[in-house]
Amino acid sequence: MSLADISARIVAATQASGRDVNSVHLIAVSKVQPLERVESVLTAGHRLFGENYVQEAAGKWPDLRARFGAVSVHMIGPLQTNKAKVAVELFDAIHTVDRPSLAEKLARLSQDRGQCPELFVQVNTGAEPQKAGVLPDDLDAFLTMCRGLDLPVQGLMCIPPEGEDSAPHFVMLAAMAARNGLSGLSMGMSGDFEAAIAAGATHVRVGSAIFGARTYAN
Numbered sequence: 001m002s003l004a005d006i007s008a009r010i011v012a013a014t015q016a017s018g019r020d021v022n023s024v025h026l027i028a029v030s031k032v033q034p035l036e037r038v039e040s041v042l043t044a045g046h047r048l049f050g051e052n053y054v055q056e057a058a059g060k061w062p063d064l065r066a067r068f069g070a071v072s073v074h075m076i077g078p079l080q081t082n083k084a085k086v087a088v089e090l091f092d093a094i095h096t097v098d099r100p101s102l103a104e105k106l107a108r109l110s111q112d113r114g115q116c117p118e119l120f121v122q123v124n125t126g127a128e129p130q131k132a133g134v135l136p137d138d139l140d141a142f143l144t145m146c147r148g149l150d151l152p153v154q155g156l157m158c159i160p161p162e163g164e165d166s167a168p169h170f171v172m173l174a175a176m177a178a179r180n181g182l183s184g185l186s187m188g189m190s191g192d193f194e195a196a197i198a199a200g201a202t203h204v205r206v207g208s209a210i211f212g213a214r215t216y217a218n
């Protein structure tokens with residue numbers, strides 16, 4: 001697979017669903033990838049990336065932005081409250097708003113800065129105990145709280161349980177977003193982005209299908 005193949009599959013899936021081709025954004029997930037693979041995707045002209053770790057992103061993107069010009073980088077991994085300040089300075093969007101303490105911290109920081117990244121609330125659609133995200137039953141109250149804090153929540157994000165069909169989770173997330181008047185849907189990864197697009201994804205997060213398998217140092 002390559003960036004061009006994945007882009008073509010996204011266009012095909014978008015058209016197959018009768019949607020506007022420009023309605024789906026491809027986030028190239030570059031976490032723990034060797035720098036030369038990231039550079040080659042930048043050289044190919046792609047300008048939207050996803051990262052999971054604040055420290056890794058902070059060590060990589062200031063230099064890449066200086067060399068390649070404006071690049072949007074989205075935070076898609078769990079965000080510790082004590083890294084929120086660095087995160088709002090570094091990222092154009094945060095997909096993992098998942099608890100009141102983080103929402104409050106982001107609200108304070110954006111008041112101080114006079115600007116805030118685009119925000120997505122992560123929903124734990126499978127109610128998995130080990131997984132981050134607001135539980136489906138708690139979502140509406142959490143969004144009400146975010147609105148009370150003046151946070152610019154654009155949409156919802158989910159990571160369906162491994163080994164399960166993702167499609168029902170995508171459909172559930174789309175329904176929750178529609179019910180709350182939110183237009184953004186961050187869902188779909190290398191193995192299931194076409195199903196996510198069929199269910200209405202606006203942001204698909206694709207890593208290994210573009211860059212190759214990740215090798216984690218141990």
Ligand SMILES: *Cc1c(COP(=O)(O)O)cnc(C)c1O
Nearest residue numbers: 029076189190205206207208209
């Ligand atoms: C790593 C990661 C991805 C990309 O996963 P692939 O299977 O490599 O496409 C997408 N979303 C999140 C939240 C991730 O952590």
